[in-house]
Amino acid sequence: MEILRIQDVTMSFGKMNALHEVNCAVEPHELLAVIGPNGAGKTTFFNVITGKYKPSRGQVFFKGERIDGLSRPQIINKGIGRSFQVVNLFPDLTVAANVRIGVLAHQKQTLRLFKNVDKMAEVDQEVERILDLVHLGDEAGVVATTLSHGDQKCLEMGMALTNHPALLLLDEPTAGMGPEETRQSIELIKDVWRKTGVTIVFTEHDLDMVFNISTRVLVLQSGKLIADGSVKDIRNNPRVKEAYLGEEA
Amino acid sequence: MAYVINGLTFAMMLFVLSAGLNIILGFLGVLNFAHGALFILGAYVTYAVTQTLGDFWLGLLIAPLVVGLFGMLIEFVFLRPLYKRHHVYTILLTFGLILVIYDIIKIIWGSDVKTVVTPPLLSGSFTLFGEIIPVASVFIILVGVLTAGGLWFIFKKTTFGKILTAISLDREIANALGFNVARRGTLAFGLGALLAGLAGVLGSLKLSIAAGVDAEFLIYSFAIVVIGGVGSFRGTLLASLIVGEMSVLGGVFLPELSMSLIFVLLVVFLTLYPRGMFGREIEQMHVPVVPYLGNVATAFQRLSATQLSLLSSLLVVALLVVAPLALPKYWTYLLAEIMVFALFAISFNVLFGFTGMLSFGQASIFGAGAYTISLMLIHVTGNWWLAFAASLVISTGVAVIIGLMSIHRSEIYFGMLTMAFAMLFYSIIYKWNSLTGGADGLSGIPSPVLKFGFTEVEILTPLANYYFILVVVAICYFILRTIMNSPFGQVLLAIRENPTRTEFLGLPVKKYKFIAFVIAGVFTGVAGALFAPFAGTIDALASHWSKSGEPIFMSLIGGISTLIGPGVGTLFYYVLHSYIVSITEYWQLVMGSILITVVMLFPMGITGYAKKFILSFKSS
Numbered sequence: 064m065e066i067l068r069i070q071d072v073t074m075s076f077g078k079m080n081a082l083h084e085v086n087c088a089v090e091p092h093e094l095l096a097v098i099g100p101n102g103a104g105k106t107t108f109f110n111v112i113t114g115k116y117k118p119s120r121g122q123v124f125f126k127g128e129r130i131d132g133l134s135r136p137q138i139i140n141k142g143i144g145r146s147f148q149v150v151n152l153f154p155d156l157t158v159a160a161n162v163r164i165g166v167l168a169h170q171k172q173t174l175r176l177f178k179n180v181d182k183m184a185e186v187d188q189e190v191e192r193i194l195d196l197v198h199l200g201d202e203a204g205v206v207a208t209t210l211s212h213g214d215q216k217c218l219e220m221g222m223a224l225t226n227h228p229a230l231l232l233l234d235e236p237t238a239g240m241g242p243e244e245t246r247q248s249i250e251l252i253k254d255v256w257r258k259t260g261v262t263i264v265f266t267e268h269d270l271d272m273v274f275n276i277s278t279r280v281l282v283l284q285s286g287k288l289i290a291d292g293s294v295k296d297i298r299n300n301p302r303v304k305e306a307y308l309g310e311e312a
Numbered sequence: 313m314a315y316v317i318n319g320l321t322f323a324m325m326l327f328v329l330s331a332g333l334n335i336i337l338g339f340l341g342v343l344n345f346a347h348g349a350l351f352i353l354g355a356y357v358t359y360a361v362t363q364t365l366g367d368f369w370l371g372l373l374i375a376p377l378v379v380g381l382f383g384m385l386i387e388f389v390f391l392r393p394l395y396k397r398h399h400v401y402t403i404l405l406t407f408g409l410i411l412v413i414y415d416i417i418k419i420i421w422g423s424d425v426k427t428v429v430t431p432p433l434l435s436g437s438f439t440l441f442g443e444i445i446p447v448a449s450v451f452i453i454l455v456g457v458l459t460a461g462g463l464w465f466i467f468k469k470t471t472f473g474k475i476l477t478a479i480s481l482d483r484e485i486a487n488a489l490g491f492n493v494a495r496r497g498t499l500a501f502g503l504g505a506l507l508a509g510l511a512g513v514l515g516s517l518k519l520s521i522a523a524g525v526d527a528e529f530l531i532y533s534f535a536i537v538v539i540g541g542v543g544s545f546r547g548t549l550l551a552s553l554i555v556g557e558m559s560v561l562g563g564v565f566l567p568e569l570s571m572s573l574i575f576v577l578l579v580v581f582l583t584l585y586p587r588g589m590f591g592r593e594i595e596q597m598h599v600p601v602v603p604y605l606g607n608v609a610t611a612f613q614r615l616s617a618t619q620l621s622l623l624s625s626l627l628v629v630a631l632l633v634v635a636p637l638a639l640p641k642y643w644t645y646l647l648a649e650i651m652v653f654a655l656f657a658i659s660f661n662v663l664f665g666f667t668g669m670l671s672f673g674q675a676s677i678f679g680a681g682a683y684t685i686s687l688m689l690i691h692v693t694g695n696w697w698l699a700f701a702a703s704l705v706i707s708t709g710v711a712v713i714i715g716l717m718s719i720h721r722s723e724i725y726f727g728m729l730t731m732a733f734a735m736l737f738y739s740i741i742y743k744w745n746s747l748t749g750g751a752d753g754l755s756g757i758p759s760p761v762l763k764f765g766f767t768e769v770e771i772l773t774p775l776a777n778y779y780f781i782l783v784v785v786a787i788c789y790f791i792l793r794t795i796m797n798s799p800f801g802q803v804l805l806a807i808r809e810n811p812t813r814t815e816f817l818g819l820p821v822k823k824y825k826f827i828a829f830v831i832a833g834v835f836t837g838v839a840g841a842l843f844a845p846f847a848g849t850i851d852a853l854a855s856h857w858s859k860s861g862e863p864i865f866m867s868l869i870g871g872i873s874t875l876i877g878p879g880v881g882t883l884f885y886y887v888l889h890s891y892i893v894s895i896t897e898y899w900q901l902v903m904g905s906i907l908i909t910v911v912m913l914f915p916m917g918i919t920g921y922a923k924k925f926i927l928s929f930k931s932s
Contacts, residue, residue: 136819167802167803175798177795186799222813
């Protein structure tokens, strides 16, 4: 069964349609890229799924259940994890503490008032597991903002994994990275995807990266879905070429 | 009819004052608590000019300019460096300015009440439709109308006004377009202060001039700006008329309720229409309350640091146990009071430093605890346990109500809403004479009698009181400490740092904020319940909103990033205060300067820096 279905979704801000009658579905264990020129509606696409915006029209289904209109925490608790284009962490907390908040939330421990948080072995184990998964095991005690930009992005992915999501949404996971960091990041995403079996939808600027790792690609332009297919299809799609060349021209 | 004219006069004075407050809030996002002090400063300058030059009309010209320039200086020197920080710092700074301005006034003009001699042109009155109307009232109304016209002209017709509006709508874009945003900010604050000064001139015709009479005006101004809407002069004008008439007519026909009605209106607007009648919402970014912490925050997560803080807590308790043996009797009394207010400040800081919620409503909860236990002990029962339980129930109830209604707003709106509740609560306490004793309060509150099974212990001596308070406060402290080290406490830290991210981890932020508010409320109520029987009296001032400012001050001095910090701050404040009072009558000037210095240069507070020092020592 499909894991995510976007049905006739339109998102308008005033007269502008950031998304216009978008229809698509995501199957389990895909590694799906959403691409498009600047302002195509990629981030809005994520914001509509995770409840930051309620779509003006249309519906969003997760595992067959309608989720548009639910609050952000409700949507996240259905099993969706999300990272952000601009780094979005708890800046003054340590790397481990950043992940721990998510783990505590997932293990439904957050209303415990009289338990010492430093003495929760199961929580610590899980934090360790996730940090190892995103290659930050050695940085556990470091304050989040002192990490390199690339490592902060990894930490974000770790935080998004704390609720054992069935669907992981990564918004421009390589934004602002140099070539070497980008390469490492791609490896990490592939690695997480293989190890956890999570379905990943990511938006991306870097087309090489997209064609390198995706199992399928969606292309947005001015809020409309103009193409949906395999890497090969998309590479040869004239409308996509036009969209991108149009931007460059 | 005469009352309507009186109301109109009052309304126009309020309009001139509130328009200034609105400019400062709307264009700079600064909730200027010193606006009332600027107003009274304007009245004093008018007095001085009239006195020395013998001409009120020169005062009308000079006073607004002096206050306006003073305002520009304040903005340039003190406020400008603070805009990037959490809004609490600008609020605290203006709090500090009030103290400083009051004492500057005292140094120049002394502390006796002044009156301005009304110029011949404005004295006397005339009769209209059989009503006697003072000429001064007509003058005030006229100046109000001219001010409204002038503001309309400046903001709709001049480039300066249009640019200011553009800046207030989007600072960054205005900056990118090459406008000197900082300089215009100074001018905007100057214009706001100028209007406060002008209102002071008008006030000098009607009021006895003394530092402190401005407090009421300040509160009404806040109400007016919110009800009318931030950024809208039309709204401010209409709201001034409503509040002015409600205050004067209400004072005549509904003396018990008029004050409360204005605050009910304020609460309704903040809850349902935060934009006010014609305004817009103030745009705010989330900024963590604790600035530049760096490594210190990690102390929460490090076991060694936790042990360190446990050890130091135990050491403090041990010191407090032996303190009465070593200190003079007066100090036993003072220390007991310090412990009560330390608990007040610590529970406030659970909201502020740990969750990032700045509440001005804590004095209401404190007052609810204090009044309930007093009334129980006086009228119902001598049994302390029963009275204490009742007081906990009531103060928690007040916290639940304020929490439920305020939690839906965040940042500065949350602050204003809790403040509105505090004013409402105060006005009820103040006016409900038969129950609360009004302004005089309650006295002769019996000392606690503790029943343990068949034995009774009456806490009579100061020493017994001291140990009784120590036990209760220590228990509360260790409970709070446990909660802050729990998973729940971690969520509060997460909310402080980044509420949006917290939601995206599946945690409903409002629910946790509400629980935190109630927890803080419970312990604030305990502090109130400890205070009243200890002091033997309680009056309405204990629940005044400005009382909610004290724990903010103490928390900041002691350090908002540690649990014990506000306690240390309270001790420091009391010791310093009693020392300064003993050496100078201008203690407000000294305390205000200290507050300003701490806000601007040492935002981590005593324990914050101590912790940083210890941790740097350990790591090296």
